[in-house]
Amino acid sequence: MTSTAPDSELARFHRFLCGFHRRQAGRAVDFPGGFAALDDTYTHSRGNNHLLVDGPADPETLAARADELLGHLPYRLVYVIPDAVAAACRGPLERSGYAYSTRYVMRHTGPAPAHGGAREVDLDALRGPAGAAWRRFVPGVSDEEVHHLVERRAARLRGAEDVRFLASYSEDGEVASWADLYLDPKAGIAQIEDLVTAEDHLGKGHAGRVLDTALHMAAEAGCGLRHLTANASNWPHRWYERKGFAIVDSVHVFERA
Structure with a gap:
């Protein structure tokens, strides 16, 4: 989908998202256009073992990159933030057996509610x-x-x-x-x-x-x-x-x- 948020707001979210994945990782391995977040303690957790693409990446080599960095795991997971990069990667990744889905980024609008009691x-x-x-x-x-x-x-x-x-x-x-x-x-x-x-x-x-x-x-x-x-x-x-x-x-x- 086309973003409806100001560029400055999206940049803040993207920085937070990338920082979150790097900080919680047991180890991070950089590659052109992104990094692999890895944690050998939680190998069954896709949320702790995946690739995150946050910049220009080569669509034709991304599947091989995932195999290289996630080859010790029975699954592959790649998050892509830039829309244009995702569009370019979709064909090559789907031909390599990947399924595509999206996660919405949702911002709370209006005033914050009263404390809910949790x-x-x-x-x-x-x-x-x-x-x-x-x-x-x-x-x-x-x-x-x-x-x-x-x-x-x-x-x-x-x-x-x-x-x-x-x-x-x-x-x-x-x-x-x-x-x-x-x-x-x-x-x-x-x-x-x-x-x-x-x-x-x-x-x-x-x-x-x-x-x-x-x-x-x-x-x-x-x-x-x-x-x-x-x-x-x-x-x-x-x-x-x-x-x-x-x-x-x-x-x-x-x-x-």
Whole structure:
């Protein structure tokens, strides 16, 4: 899609995104036009092992580059930020067996809401509910895969200057919904990610409480640019629109199992 945000705003988001992926990586390997973010501790996590293209790259050699840098893994994942580069890469990557999708970049518009009542928690509080959620989302997932997908939150603590895990609790004390909040007060930007609700607590308003809390905290930290990303093919982006978010850009995703 064509971006609807000012170039200066998009540049801030792109810097934040690239910085986040570099900081949380166990190691980063640069190549012309981008870098590989790698973490041997969480090899089952695509979010921790992928290529990110943020500049001019050779479309005809990108698949080979992914094989070179991700060859120890059973999957390939390439994020491409510039629209023109993604358009040029799509044909060669699809011919190499990659599937294409997009993630919307959504900015919160209007004033920040009042505090939603969610709490800041640590990783220990999220291990059980996050593990159960992954088993619901990915039937047949192995114990080792779940362990990597849950424990990778430890690496995310490196992703931004201020990282917070937020959770809304049910009346009986269970974690009902949770999300990550990444704050960069110096740059005035915040990102909300991985908003999930436990199956037993769906439809009870817990996700809204977590989201409102995250937006409120971001505003309190001086982050006027508040955003998240959402899969273009799934329904949540419609819910985010009702919560005051607008689609301003896309990140292009190429994946091969």
